[in-house]
Amino acid sequence: MNLKYIGKDKESKRVIDLGDNVKIGNENFTIIGGPCSVESKEQISKIAKFLFEKNVKILRGGAFKPRTSPYSFQGLGLKGLKYLKDSAEKYQLKIISEILDPRDVEKSIDYIDIIQIGSRNMQNYALLKEVGKFNKPIMLKRGMNATIEEWLMAAEYIALEGNENIVLCERGIRTFDNFTRNTLDMTAVPILKGLTKLPVIVDPSHGTGIRHLVSPMSKAAAAVGADGIMVEVHFNPEEALSDGHQSIDFREFQELIDETKKIYDCIY
Ligand code: PEP
Numbered sequence: 001m002n003l004k005y006i007g008k009d010k011e012s013k014r015v016i017d018l019g020d021n022v023k024i025g026n027e028n029f030t031i032i033g034g035p036c037s038v039e040s041k042e043q044i045s046k047i048a049k050f051l052f053e054k055n056v057k058i059l060r061g062g063a064f065k066p067r068t069s070p071y072s073f074q075g076l077g078l079k080g081l082k083y084l085k086d087s088a089e090k091y092q093l094k095i096i097s098e099i100l101d102p103r104d105v106e107k108s109i110d111y112i113d114i115i116q117i118g119s120r121n122m123q124n125y126a127l128l129k130e131v132g133k134f135n136k137p138i139m140l141k142r143g144m145n146a147t148i149e150e151w152l153m154a155a156e157y158i159a160l161e162g163n164e165n166i167v168l169c170e171r172g173i174r175t176f177d178n179f180t181r182n183t184l185d186m187t188a189v190p191i192l193k194g195l196t197k198l199p200v201i202v203d204p205s206h207g208t209g210i211r212h213l214v215s216p217m218s219k220a221a222a223a224v225g226a227d228g229i230m231v232e233v234h235f236n237p238e239e240a241l242s243d244g245h246q247s248i249d250f251r252e253f254q255e256l257i258d259e260t261k262k263i264y265d266c267i268y
């Protein structure tokens, strides 16, 4: 495997520096939280306030949503990014949000601290090349049908354009078992840590699709050496406009943080 840019080298591990002392991959366990989708100004502001109080530094929220059905909620687009930025400024949070279309990169870039490339776009080479041209951190989620090699090659596409600020995110793959939404491939974490210098984040929300599995898989992520997790949280998951069944509420999020930190602290 030719990992010219992202391959492990002895001296350096890549630390993603988001400014204001918020970093991913610096011997810390980063917790990213937020709703699946930005639904309204009030919704994202309420969740941002909660995360701020819990000392979480990075807010997720989809504005451009890749929905399976064209009849499902498609996200608020640029308006959603503006709501995200307003809340993030108020509560001193960094923002991660997905971009679907290469034509949206330039106009969205000032609203986002980390550009998310979603599972469905992991091999959208036009999009990978476009985000590679900017000096903005990228979170590259694993394609639901992608091998580890295909995933790493996709990261090389971004790096080759000049942007090596890449975080890998394991979010589960499709297997014969459909009890869970995806099969969360925890082996990927130590494999990637061995092969590349990039930070690795686990998404236990999309990785399982089932609310009560989010906390156990978060603990597993801490135990196998992930650099952090990205979790869907909503004050009222039943009413969420997308992915409510895998979103946890504020009380569950608090428990998840406490338990995951315990595992992390006891191992590292
Ligand atoms: C998301 O994180 O908002 C998302 C759509 O995830 P994935 O691309 O992994 O399905």
Ligand code: MN
Residues within 6 Å of the ligand: 036, 037, 206, 232, 242, 243
């Ligand atoms: Mn989601």
